[in-house]
Amino acid sequence: xxxxxxxxxxxxxxxxxxxxxxxxxxxxxxxxxxxxxxxxxxxxxxxxxxxxxxxxxxxxxxxxxxxxxxxxxxxxxxxxxxxxxxxxxxxxxxxxxxxxxxxxxxxxxxxxxxxxxxxxxxxxxxxxxxxxxxxxxxxxxxxxxxxxxxxxxxxxxxxxxxxxxxxxxxxxxxxxxxxxxxxxxxxxxxxxxxxxxxxxxxxxxxxxxxxxxxxxxxxxxxxxxxxxxxxxxxxxxxxxxxxxxxxxxxxxxxxxxxxxxxxxxxxxxxxxxxxxxxxxxxxxxxxxxxxxxxxxxxxxxxxxxxxxxxxxxxxxxxxxxxxxxxxxxxxxxxxxxxxxxxxxxxxxxxxxxxxxxxxxxxxxxxxxxxxxxxxxxxxxxxxxxxxxxxxxxxxxxxxxxxxxxxxxxxxxxxxxxxxxxxxxxxxxxxxxxxxxxxxxxxxxxxxxxxxxxxxxxxxxxxxxxxxxxxxxxxxxxxxxxxxxxxxxxxxxxxxxxxxxxxxxxxxxxxxxxxxxxxxxxxxxxxxxxxxxxxxxxxxxxxxxxxxxxxxxxxxxxxxxxxxxxxxxxxxxxxxxxxxxxxxxxxxxxxxxxxxxxxxxxxxxxxxxxxxxxxxxxxxxxxxxxxxxxxxxxxxxxxxxxxxxxxxx
Numbered sequence: 037x038x039x040x041x042x043x044x045x046x047x048x049x050x051x052x053x054x055x056x057x058x059x060x061x062x063x064x065x066x067x068x069x070x071x072x073x074x075x076x077x078x079x080x081x082x083x084x085x086x087x088x089x090x091x092x093x094x095x096x097x098x099x100x101x102x103x104x105x106x107x108x109x110x111x112x113x114x115x116x117x118x119x120x121x122x123x124x125x126x127x128x129x130x131x132x133x134x135x136x137x138x139x140x141x142x143x144x145x146x147x148x149x150x151x152x153x154x155x156x157x158x159x160x161x162x163x164x165x166x167x168x169x170x171x172x173x174x175x176x177x178x179x180x181x182x183x184x185x186x187x188x189x190x191x192x193x194x195x196x197x198x199x200x201x202x203x204x205x206x207x208x209x210x211x212x213x214x215x216x217x218x219x220x221x222x223x224x225x226x227x228x229x230x231x232x233x234x235x236x237x238x239x240x241x242x243x244x245x246x247x248x249x250x251x252x253x254x255x256x257x258x259x260x261x262x263x264x265x266x267x268x269x270x271x272x273x274x275x276x277x278x279x280x281x282x283x284x285x286x287x288x289x290x291x292x293x294x295x296x297x298x299x300x301x302x303x304x305x306x307x308x309x310x311x312x313x314x315x316x317x318x319x320x321x322x323x324x325x326x327x328x329x330x331x332x333x334x335x336x337x338x339x340x341x342x343x344x345x346x347x348x349x350x351x352x353x354x355x356x357x358x359x360x361x362x363x364x365x366x367x368x369x370x371x372x373x374x375x376x377x378x379x380x381x382x383x384x385x386x387x388x389x390x391x392x393x394x395x396x397x398x399x400x401x402x403x404x405x406x407x408x409x410x411x412x413x414x415x416x417x418x419x420x421x422x423x424x425x426x427x428x429x430x431x432x433x434x435x436x437x438x439x440x441x442x443x444x445x446x447x448x449x450x451x452x453x454x455x456x457x458x459x460x461x462x463x464x465x466x467x468x469x470x471x472x473x474x475x476x477x478x479x480x481x482x483x484x485x486x487x488x489x490x491x492x493x494x495x496x497x498x499x500x501x502x503x504x505x506x507x508x509x510x511x512x513x514x515x516x517x518x519x520x521x522x523x524x525x526x527x528x529x530x531x532x533x534x535x536x537x538x539x540x541x542x543x544x545x546x547x548x549x550x551x552x553x554x555x556x557x558x559x560x561x562x563x564x565x566x567x568x569x570x571x572x573x574x575x576x577x578x579x580x581x582x583x584x585x586x587x588x589x590x591x592x593x594x595x596x597x598x599x600x601x602x603x604x605x606x607x608x609x610x611x612x613x614x615x616x617x618x619x620x621x622x623x624x625x626x627x628x629x630x631x632x633x634x635x636x637x638x639x640x641x642x643x644x645x646x647x648x649x650x651x652x653x654x655x656x657x658x659x660x661x662x663x664x665x666x667x668x669x670x671x672x673x674x675x676x677x678x679x680x681x682x683x684x
Contacts, residue, residue, distance in 0.1 A: 282448025
């Protein structure tokens with residue numbers, strides 16, 4: 037596997053910089069320009085794209101326990117250079133990444149002689165910013181009390197944001213869990229639902245849509261906390277740290293580390309459309325793998341009973357039925373969800389693993405992340421947060437042949453929680469286990485940093501269709517958000533692709549899904565995660581259209597290329613993904629009106645294309661084969677429906 041290649045800096049010698057100097061760094065193609073400046077002892081950055089102001093002068097810096105590195109600053113050295121990123125990563129939206137960037141790195145000092153480095157990478161459509169913190173004389177550690185880092189957009193900017201929830205609320209006091217609903221095209225002056233700011237990633241439409249910006253962060257390890265955006269205050273958003281109440285009050289809000297050290301990267305993808313920002317790879321470009329493993333996880337598809345059959349299905353016979361179902365679908369995995377420790381037991385799991393192996397299927401087991409920061413009783417609990425017990429359980433899973441774990445119900449974004457994520461991943465790697473996180477934070481470059489990591493929920497996912505009809509009513513609209521926002525910065529374990537019309541075991545009662553069957557095929561393409569556990573059930577082998585079953589048997593879960601062709605967040609999306617020589621295109625309509633759109637398709641001239649379209653009802657699928665697929669660009673998509681194409 038190729039790794040990042042850093043080119044030599046163009047100017048390695050430290051250069052004295054006067055307080056009035058302004059440094060401009062243009063992207064390789066010259067369209068994105070980042071300017072840094074010293075203004076009255078404060079350091080700012082700003083950004084333009086094609087001459088349009090996207091980020092107005094916004095403060096940089098931080099406040100440490102030993103002093104302020106946010107004001108009273110002077111620039112004492114400057115470095116400029118270039119960087120090339122050239123690596124392979126099979127578990128994100130594109131497998132072969134080649135990016136170039138320009139780098140500016142400078143140090144500032146306060147009146148006490150304390151120093152802070154600022155490093156900025158500028159790619160053609162993305163910016164990454166982090167702080168480099170040297171040892172301060174005899175002071176060899178730091179507690180970062182706050183960051184001055186701002187994002188100051190022009191006043192006419194509108195937003196596509198999801199709020200940070202209060203801590204220790206919701207079901208069994210499990211929030212925040214990155215599962216709140218978005219507010220769309222809202223003015224920056226709008227207040228968030230809980231008054232606690234917004235979770236990453238955050239999408240901004242600038243100057244009426246002439247430019248777009250997607251703000252997030254990456255490279256978070258056990259040495260820092262996860263962050264978010266504050267409320268809009270004094271004309272800007274700033275980086276905010278976790279709430280004290282998170283983790284049931286355990287752990288500090290402020291991150292601490294040994295020196296020298298560095299903060300995570302704050303990232304801003306910038307382009308002329310949300311399609312451009314969604315295709316960027318800055319999240320993974322700037323991070324470094326934290327360890328190596330002998331063998332990468334075998335990515336693929338799986339079934340799980342809980343999503344439709346719920347808790348009552350966590351018994352030996354139902355899980356055996358789902359193993360048989362996975363075999364019938366040609367899937368690799370069965371996920372056994374909560375309560376297996378009580379309802380099946382370790383001996384029963386060992387027997388299931390043996391049975392599954394004979395069917396060519398592997399088992400994934402659910403665990404709670406803890407037991408002391410929420411009110412969860414679903415077992416197994418009190419294991420993943422305790423190193424001795426965790427390692428014992430993982431050695432047992434390795435011995436019997438379990439392939440992965442799904443760890444659920446985390447407690448927030450404090451450094452304590454980031455440390456737990458890393459510990460679970462590291463111990464799992466030692467035992468040849470892959471890891472899925474649910475009830476969780478967003479991944480922050482983890483697909484590259486931790487090679488046995490295979491996905492996170494961190495979205496208002498498919499399970500909510502079971503709980504309230506409201507989520508069925510808004511399913512199609514939400515599906516047009518995720519490719520532009522949540523899924524643009526990391527793998528998204530959504531658990532989608534229902535074929536049941538009703539959210540129940542008998543497919544006759546419960547909440548009613550309003551989206552079409554072709555829509556469910558489209559989400560298998562639109563939602564990217566290298567390990568897909570679809571919301572299917574054994575009854576779908578006989579009560580769902582055969583065309584849908586065949587498609588969901590064949591659709592890949594890893595992709596070599598992704599193109600966001602057209603769309604508008606909350607309304608529609610047209611996107612295509614390539615696996616090998618095969619292109620899969622999904623067009624999703626999230627509105628109550630018929631969508632008509634003309635787009636350029638990725639198919640080769642004279643190629644034969646399978647076209648899946650909605651029929652007279654949402655349960656009807658019209659499958660046709662069309663020659664010269666490159667000319668199929670005039671799409672008509674029914675309300676809450678989709679069009680799917682497959683070709684070369």
